[in-house]
Amino acid sequence: MLRAEGVTVTYGRRPVLHDAELTLVPGSVTGLAGPSGCGKSTFARVLGLVQRPATGRVAIDGAEVRRWRNRAPRDLRVRVALIFQQSRLAVDPRFTLREVIAEPLLATGRGPGRAGELAEEMGLTPELLSRRPHEVSDGQLQRACVARALALRPGYVICDEMTTMLDASTQAHLVARLEAYRLDTGAAILVISHDLELLARWSGHGGIVHLPQAVRPAG
Numbered sequence: 573m574l575r576a577e578g579v580t581v582t583y584g585r586r587p588v589l590h591d592a593e594l595t596l597v598p599g600s601v602t603g604l605a606g607p608s609g610c611g612k613s614t615f616a617r618v619l620g621l622v623q624r625p626a627t628g629r630v631a632i633d634g635a636e637v638r639r640w641r642n643r644a645p646r647d648l649r650v651r652v653a654l655i656f657q658q659s660r661l662a663v664d665p666r667f668t669l670r671e672v673i674a675e676p677l678l679a680t681g682r683g684p685g686r687a688g689e690l691a692e693e694m695g696l697t698p699e700l701l702s703r704r705p706h707e708v709s710d711g712q713l714q715r716a717c718v719a720r721a722l723a724l725r726p727g728y729v730i731c732d733e734m735t736t737m738l739d740a741s742t743q744a745h746l747v748a749r750l751e752a753y754r755l756d757t758g759a760a761i762l763v764i765s766h767d768l769e770l771l772a773r774w775s776g777h778g779g780i781v782h783l784p785q786a787v788r789p790a791g
């Protein structure tokens with residue numbers, strides 16, 4: 573289980589998250605909704621151990637993520653994968669798609685061998701793997717990012733507007749692939765989206781959590 577409680581984030585004098593909490597139960601799909609600017613992406617980064625909250629705690633499978641400086645401990649970081657809307661900002665433009673997918677495998681001392689298999693599961697043909705991000709479509713690049721996110725078999729997958737701007741068939745394929753992964757591994761998925769129809773369709777017994785409007789700064 574991934575559990576966050578009492579999470580508060582403030583940018584300058586502007587409080588964005590105040591005492592936010594969320595629980596992701598293995599095997600569940602939970603939606604996260606709320607008005608633009610209320611802090612959904614900020615919360616996603618906190619849950620993904622990319623951003624440290626001002627206060628609050630995050631515990632993963634019973635292990636509390638203690639205060640960290642530059643990076644949270646790797647053994648906890650690899651249990652949570654983040655997939656962003658803007659895949660072009662999430663990859664090194666000099667990498668081929670094969671290198672994008674193999675990145676977490678190599679970073680953790682594994683061989684890049686599974687990259688081809690991960691790509692195939694995402695419907696990427698071998699010919700696409702030698703291309704760089706500027707030589708593929710947004711949908712193809714997002715498929716590579718999902719393959720990369722699943723490479724270390726995370727127990728928690730956070731999809732932050734993953735399919736916004738993509739066509740309906742690519743969206744359906746990405747959702748189907750993540751559903752297959754969830755059923756296969758028992759992972760929990762958090763779906764952040766403005767598309768309430770997608771949230772209603774995809775969210776299982778985790779339900780939909782609504783973040784309130786961000787608190788306005790005083791004065």
Ligand SMILES: Nc1ncnc2c1ncn2[C@@H]1O[C@H](COP(=O)(O)OP(=O)(O)OP(=O)(O)O)[C@@H](O)[C@H]1O
Nearest residue numbers: 583584588606607608609610611612613614615786
């Ligand atoms: N690094 C940062 N420094 C300062 N302010 C930030 C930072 N990141 C986000 N913000 C601000 O915090 C607020 C919440 O941003 P965030 O992206 O988390 O919201 P969101 O709910 O995901 O928004 P949207 O639905 O529009 O994507 C916004 O007002 C944003 O401008």
